[in-house]
Amino acid sequence: MLNPYPLTEADDLSYLFTTGQQIEYHIFFLDYSYMFADYPRIAGNIYSFNIYVPEGDNNIASFDERIGVTIVEVFKTFFKRIENVAVYVCDNADERHMARKRKFDFWFWKYNDGSIVKEDGIAMAGNMEIINSLLVHTNNPHLSELIFAFKDLNSKAGDK
Amino acid sequence: MEKRQTIKKIFNSKGGAIFKKMLDDKKAIEQHLKKGRKLSDLKNKYKFVKPLSTN
Numbered sequence: 001m002l003n004p005y006p007l008t009e010a011d012d013l014s015y016l017f018t019t020g021q022q023i024e025y026h027i028f029f030l031d032y033s034y035m036f037a038d039y040p041r042i043a044g045n046i047y048s049f050n051i052y053v054p055e056g057d058n059n060i061a062s063f064d065e066r067i068g069v070t071i072v073e074v075f076k077t078f079f080k081r082i083e084n085v086a087v088y089v090c091d092n093a094d095e096r097h098m099a100r101k102r103k104f105d106f107w108f109w110k111y112n113d114g115s116i117v118k119e120d121g122i123a124m125a126g127n128m129e130i131i132n133s134l135l136v137h138t139n140n141p142h143l144s145e146l147i148f149a150f151k152d153l154n155s156k157a158g159d160k
Numbered sequence: 161m162e163k164r165q166t167i168k169k170i171f172n173s174k175g176g177a178i179f180k181k182m183l184d185d186k187k188a189i190e191q192h193l194k195k196g197r198k199l200s201d202l203k204n205k206y207k208f209v210k211p212l213s214t215n
Contacts, residue, residue, distance in 0.1 A: 013199045013208040028199065030185060031207035035178045047211055048182050052190050077212045084211055089183045091190075125176035132179055153175025 002066050004073035017070050025067070026052040027074060032087060039149045042085075042142045049078075049086045049135075068107035075116060079137040085146060086135040092128070101131050114138065119147050121154035 007027075010016035014028040029047040036043045051071070078084050088104065090097035108118055119134045134150040136143050173179070185206055192202060199208070 007212070009210070011199060013203060013210065015210075015212060026193070028189070029209050029211055030182075031209045032178070032182060035175065035182075047209055048186070050186050050189070052193055054193065074212065081211065087182065089179055089186065091183065091186060123173040123176050123179040124171055125180035126172065128180065130176070130179040130183055132182075153178065154173050157172045157174045157176070 002069045004070040005066055007070065007074060007077075015074070019064055019067060021064070023053060023055055025070075026054070028052070029086075035087070035153065036146075036149045039145060042145050042149060045081075045083045046085045046087060047078075049075075049088045068103075069111055071104075071107055072111035075135060076113075079116060079135075082137045082139050084137070085140070087150075088133045088135065090131040092130070097131055101133075104133070117143065117147075119150055121150060123154050124156075 005017040005019060005025075007015050007017050010026060014026050016024060016026050018024050028050050030050070031046070032048050033044045033046045035046055075086065078086060090101050090104075105118075105120075108116075112118075115138050117136050117138055119136075121132050121134070123130045123132055132154070134146065136146050140146065189199070189202060189206065193199065202208075
């Protein structure tokens with residue numbers, strides 16, 4: 001098993017790791033607990049997960065497997081608090097969002113030890129498709145309700 | 161000759177606005193960083209959290 005790159009605190013608001021090719025990956029989380037406001041039992045501890053690569057993320061599709069190992073390690077640390085829930089949206093700015101999603105899915109498939117459940121969705125906002133994923137710890141007591149609420153948010157407005 | 165027109169139905173997801181806000185926030189923050197500015201400039205605009213312990 002490959003070792004993850006060391007994760008450090010970049011500042012008061014974000015984390016950072018540097019690959020063997022000296023490419024920096026910045027990770028930050030934003031609180032979106034209000035997204036499940038219609039479901040008061042699960043509203044809270046909902047964070048968006050974001051990766052920013054200053055040099056561009058071409059390297060994201062590279063064969064450096066330690067990047068995937070590191071991202072999964074980040075999630076393992078994140079889910080040490082079982083109530084934490086992560087939401088990931090794929091940036092569609094450069095038409096490479098499907099490649100990013102495939103890479104993310106591959107990392108998850110390869111390195112997840114089964115403790116994290118991932119649910120994928122596609123939300124429509126006007127004519128924009130927003131690919132998104134929900135990540136929940138298997139032992140989260142509200143797992144079923146979280147998945148139900150997540151699917152509900154991705155469903156067509158007006159559907160019951 | 162019959163002229164057929166394809167109408168693409170566009171709908172919104174119930175949470176479409178939330179996911180769009182999430183995506184817009186992500187893009188805005190990345191643009192800010194690309195300009196060489198600091199994340200701390202935005203700390204009052206977005207709800208940054210640090211749910212990991214790196215110790």
